[in-house]
Amino acid sequence: MRCFKCRAEPMGICQFCGRAVCEDCHGPMPFILTIFTGRNDIPKAVVTADALWCGTCRPQPEPIPMPELY
Ligand SMILES: [Zn+2]
Numbered sequence: 896m897r898c899f900k901c902r903a904e905p906m907g908i909c910q911f912c913g914r915a916v917c918e919d920c921h922g923p924m925p926f927i928l929t930i931f932t933g934r935n936d937i938p939k940a941v942v943t944a945d946a947l948w949c950g951t952c953r954p955q956p957e958p959i960p961m962p963e964l965y
């Protein structure tokens with residue numbers, strides 16, 4: 896398997912679309928694992944900041960509100 900952009904050795908698979916990406920081509924995007932409601936009814940998202948993203952696909956059509964902005 897090769898990076899779908901530059902055909903280099905891939906470092907992993909995009910968490911959203913499943914394409915292989917190398918270290919130079921992947922992009923930073925938090926991967927939201929789950930969203931839950933806490934005691935104060937403030938939605939919280941559990942994310943992994945180091946999730947692999949190919950930098951091309953669009954996992955969400957709209958930006959997701961982040962509870963950290965409260
Ligand atoms: Zn690449």
Ligand SMILES: [Zn+2]
Binds near residue numbers: 912913914948951952
């Ligand atoms: Zn992708």
